[in-house]
Amino acid sequence: MDLLKNTSIPRKLTLLVLAAVATALFLSCVAFVINDIRFMRDAMVRQLTSLANVLGSNTAAALTFDDTESAQHVLSSLNVQPSVTKACIYDAEGVVFATYVTGVQTYDFPSTPPSAGYRFTADGHLKVAAAILVGEEQVGTIYLHATLDQVRQQLAHYAEIVLVVLTMSFGTSYLLVSRLQRGISGPILALARTAEQISTNQDYSIRVAKTSDDELGTLYDEFNHMLEQVETGKRALQEAHRRLTQQSEQRMRAIVETAADAIITIGDDGVIDSCNGASCDLFGYKREELLGAKFTTLLTDADDMSWQEYVRTKLDYDSSSKCASKEIEAQRSDAKVIPLLISLSRLVTDEGWMSTAILRDLSESKRLQRELLQAQRLESIGQLAAGIAHEINTPMQFVGDNIEYLSQCTDRLFQVVDAYERSLASESLPRSWDDRLRDLGDVIEQNRFHQVREQIPLAITESLEGIERVKHIVRAMKEFSHPGGGNRIPSDLNRAIESTVAITRNRWKYVAELTLELDPDLPSVWCYPAEMNQVFLNLIVNASDAIAEKSGFDDDERGRIVVRSLRVDENIVIEVVDTGCGIPEDVRGRIFDPFFTTKEVGKGTGQGLAICYNVVVNKHGGALEVESTPGIGTLFRVTIPRSRPEDTLDPEYRHVAAEAPV
DSSP states (O other): OGGGTTSOHHHHHHHHHHHHHHHHHHHHHHHHHHHHHHHHHHHHHHHHHHHHHHHHHHHHHHHHTTOHHHHHHHHGGGGGOTTEEEEEEEETTSOEEEEEESTTOOOOOOSSOOOSEEEEOTTSEEEEEEEEEETTEEEEEEEEEEEOHHHHHHHHHHHHHHHHHHHHHHHHHHHHHHHHTHHHHHHHHHHHHHHHHHHHHTOTTOOOOOOOSSHHHHHHHHHHHHHHHHHHHHHHHHHHHHHHHHHHHHHHHHHHHHOSSEEEEEETTSBEEEEOHHHHHHHTOOHHHHTTSBGGGGBSSOTTOOHHHHHHHTSOOOSSSBOOOEEEEEEOTTSOEEEEEEEEEEEEETTEEEEEEEEEEOHHHHHHHHHHHHHHHHHHHHHTHHHHHHHHHHHHHHHHHHHHHHHHHHHHHHHHHHHHHHHHOTTSOOOOHHHHHHHHHHHHHHTTHHHHHHHHHHHHHHHHHHHHHHHHHHHHHHHHHOOOOSSOEEEOHHHHHHHHHHHTHHHHTTTEEEEEEOOTTOOOEEEOHHHHHHHHHHHHHHHHHHHHHHHTTOGGGOEEEEEEEEEETTEEEEEEEEOSOOOOHHHHTTTTSTTOOOSOTTSOOSOHHHHHHIIIIIITSOEEEEEEETTTEEEEEEEEESSOOGGGSOHHHHHHHHHSOO
């Protein structure tokens, strides 16, 4: 039936009827042929059996008198029976007495006479044997061997007749069925054409004309009734769709109008087509003032560019349906510049390209971000406070000891001076100079004057060194914790690195040896020094934590941290290399995500590297790269442009950079 599933209904009916007729005729003809063949075989058996009996009677006398010639003569009469090809007569002893063979062929007859009866062989022959009797006594056996060529000829004749009958019947049936099937297939095809017309035109008012009262007529009635129900349902659905569309549009307008973000639709020519209330609040204009205005006139970096050019160059639009969110700057009606996050999507309408811009004011977010950065900086100072206090206490302790020693030395010096004054006083008793020198020598020896004179310069020098060390730590803390101004200024990154190393010394000195490989000719860099201090601190602290995680505080397995600075073309590169535990490859792509950390709970906030990335990439237009091999170590590379590439900066900082002195 799979062969007919894609065939038309008229052809299916025709083929089914013809197949049924052909099958019936073929089976009938086969039955008749089989029956005739069976009768022919039975008739042939009867004929040969009778012939064998007649020949046996005619040759009985020859057997009795042993007259082979007479028996041979009787068998030769078989030449009038073309179907009999071989025959023989056995005597009473079972010996071949006379034979008959057509043509010149020879034949080996059975050595013993077959039993009376007949048998059809597999090679298409009939063998008949009959006893030759004289009275009640068997005097021999006659054996006949015949072919079935006559039956085969008759079967071929029957096949020709069957073929002719089938051909004529098939043709006649085809002519009749071709006409009669139209009464069934015609209404069905009409119904199919009507259904196709309804489906194509979506016109459910069309009806099928009923032509009969049979099952097809019932099908027509039910089909028309179904169309009435579909038409009624379609009208109800259209009405419901109209109401839902109206409600959806009203709800969408309400959502857009009450949205906290500004939503603006912009035509292909850059003219504002619609805007919500938040847009008016954001830019400080009335709705009537915004509608019909060029959107690029609200942007600070659009210059004289067209909307299409701005979308392509500034928003990195790449002919896809959406572009990534970008930070831009816009100017309010009061001339205040505000940072915005724009998300742009574009679609094709009947009027052409239409852009939908969703704008979010980032002023508060940027303020909180700056506060977070300062809080992170102060938090870092707080976390290092105990170590810094220890670093200050160590030099101050030996400074105090030296001052106490100097105080004791001062008392001894005063005693020696007093002895000199007494010896030189005019009112003193008359004494010889030898006595006076002897008394002075005793005082000098008692107060160990010569030792004190040697130790005092050393104590003063050591105290000055300790005080200088404390001054260095305090100065580094002051430089690091200072919030900085709003401008980028030329900064010495080598000095910033040295200050950061100084205040973090207590963090790394127990786990690693820190080596500075700073370029002495490193030029100054336009940057935010306070933010860069925070970057260096986070990277050095992370390096010491990675080494501690790998080796602990074992003095025999101290790690190594190398901080180097160098100039590469017009960029300044800072590298922080450690021999810590490394960063697994499966998390390396997430280390700059906010709040992501690989440290244990309570040991990291996940903000350090995120702040580094924001400062280096967004604020300075630089790059922050990482190379790491688990178990070997990690390298963080900070690249900062030496000049002021305002076009590479985050929009929030472009006007700040432009205002900075050259």
